Amino acid sequence: MCKPNQHPDNMDSRIKAILIAEGSADIEPELLSTSKALASGPSTAGPGAGIGSFFFRSGGHLVRLEHRRDPDAALIVRRIDEEAAVGGMYGGSDDAGDARIAAGIDENGDTGNAGDVDADTHTAGNGDGDDVVIFYKGRELVRGRIEPALLHCPEQAYITLSESCIFDCTFCPVPKLGGRTKTADEVLRMVDDAYRTGNLRAISITSGIERSPGEEVTRAVDLVKSLTKYNLPIGVSVYPTGDSSIRLKEAGAVEIKYNVETMDREIFGRVCADMDLDFVLASLKDAVSIFGRNRVFANFIIGLGESDRTVREGVETLAGIGVIPILRALNLHPLRPDLMNVCPDAARPDADRLLRLARFEREVLDAHGLRADVAETMCLPCGGCDLVPHRDV
Ligand code: SF4
Numbered sequence: 001m002c003k004p005n006q007h008p009d010n011m012d013s014r015i016k017a018i019l020i021a022e023g024s025a026d027i028e029p030e031l032l033s034t035s036k037a038l039a040s041g042p043s044t045a046g047p048g049a050g051i052g053s054f055f056f057r058s059g060g061h062l063v064r065l066e067h068r069r070d071p072d073a074a075l076i077v078r079r080i081d082e083e084a085a086v087g088g089m090y091g092g093s094d095d096a097g098d099a100r101i102a103a104g105i106d107e108n109g110d111t112g113n114a115g116d117v118d119a120d121t122h123t124a125g126n127g128d129g130d131d132v133v134i135f136y137k138g139r140e141l142v143r144g145r146i147e148p149a150l151l152h153c154p155e156q157a158y159i160t161l162s163e164s165c166i167f168d169c170t171f172c173p174v175p176k177l178g179g180r181t182k183t184a185d186e187v188l189r190m191v192d193d194a195y196r197t198g199n200l201r202a203i204s205i206t207s208g209i210e211r212s213p214g215e216e217v218t219r220a221v222d223l224v225k226s227l228t229k230y231n232l233p234i235g236v237s238v239y240p241t242g243d244s245s246i247r248l249k250e251a252g253a254v255e256i257k258y259n260v261e262t263m264d265r266e267i268f269g270r271v272c273a274d275m276d277l278d279f280v281l282a283s284l285k286d287a288v289s290i291f292g293r294n295r296v297f298a299n300f301i302i303g304l305g306e307s308d309r310t311v312r313e314g315v316e317t318l319a320g321i322g323v324i325p326i327l328r329a330l331n332l333h334p335l336r337p338d339l340m341n342v343c344p345d346a347a348r349p350d351a352d353r354l355l356r357l358a359r360f361e362r363e364v365l366d367a368h369g370l371r372a373d374v375a376e377t378m379c380l381p382c383g384g385c386d387l388v389p390h391r392d393v
Pocket of ligand 1: 152
């Protein structure tokens with residue numbers, strides 16, 4: 001059973017696992033207004049599309065949580081100077097006393113500790129107002145800061161080109177959202193705005209499939225060519241085509257992500273009926289020969305009903321061809337209740353499973369001489385949604 005450490009000021013891998021497993025938190029809207037530098041509104045890509053979120057940093061780790069207003073939520077985020085109110089929420093219970101003691105709150109509601117402050121955190125200019133405490137089931141779990149996103153995540157312009165998809169993977173809300181496709185000018189303006197903040201470290205491009213995979217690759221190639229002027233690392237995540245890797249590499253991308261979604265072939269056939277796992281795997285192998293080791297990634301969803309053994313074998317297979325898997329907790333999206341028809345055992349993984357599999361992946365990457373902490377673009381340097389080997393475990 002995952003239990004928080006004895007020093008709740010700093011997030012560690014166990015606390016991060018608990019936060020990822022829960023996935024969402026009750027947070028005041030005023031705190032959210034300080035959490036975004038440029039990005040606002042919900043994510044537009046992948047399984048988290050359509051859902052608003054915020055980033056929490058503590059002890060050198062970053063986590064992304066969906067935000068909701070729900071006083072009964074397992075996770076509750078409060079400003080450091082307002083945490084007494086949470087004690088009040090649990091007034092009369094034993095937990096209330098424990099939470100107040102753990103938070104260092106005296107009888108007058110004063111705190112003895114301002115929490116940890118990351119000097120390199122880029123705040124939205126609200127000073128100490130970003131210092132928060134997170135309560136888990138009424139007890140203090142961890143202290144840290146709300147970190148502003150730039151475009152989608154901190155320090156990156158991570159932009160979705162086409163917000164619709166002709167594929168219909170049953171865990172993914174994008175086909176149901178049927179969003180629009182951004183113009184090249186629009187994307188260039190967004191990146192320019194992000195660049196002018198002085199906080200932009202990388203550019204990441206992803207896309208659904210508006211009409212065909214080839215058209216999305218061409219869209220990404222053209223954009224990458226016009227984004228190299230910023231002299232920042234550029235990463236791309238699309239569905240592969242026969243020549244997508246070489247074209248994106250020649251355009252100026254330095255990293256690539258082709259998602260396998262699951263390495264359980266039987267489940268893959270049920271949830272990703274429009275995709276071809278063998279083709280994705282062959283494309284990943286080809287991408288390693290073009291981009292190099294440590295530069296090719298694949299999202300691998302945990303929670304579709306696959307066994308740990310399947311995950312372990314899948315991680316070995318991917319690492320064996322030089323690919324770094326990104327083990328991503330399943331997000332059960334309200335727009336995809338049909339997932340349960342094809343995957344009746346689907347469930348968000350608990351903290352113990354997330355930690356166990358992330359530690360296993362770290363061992364496998366080490367055995368293959370791969371490093372997840374040298375990635376410069378997309379999800380590995382962000383780490384908001386996952387336990388990242390070499391960073392978190
Ligand atoms: S880990 Fe990836 S999907 Fe999650 S917030 Fe960061 S960039 Fe976005």
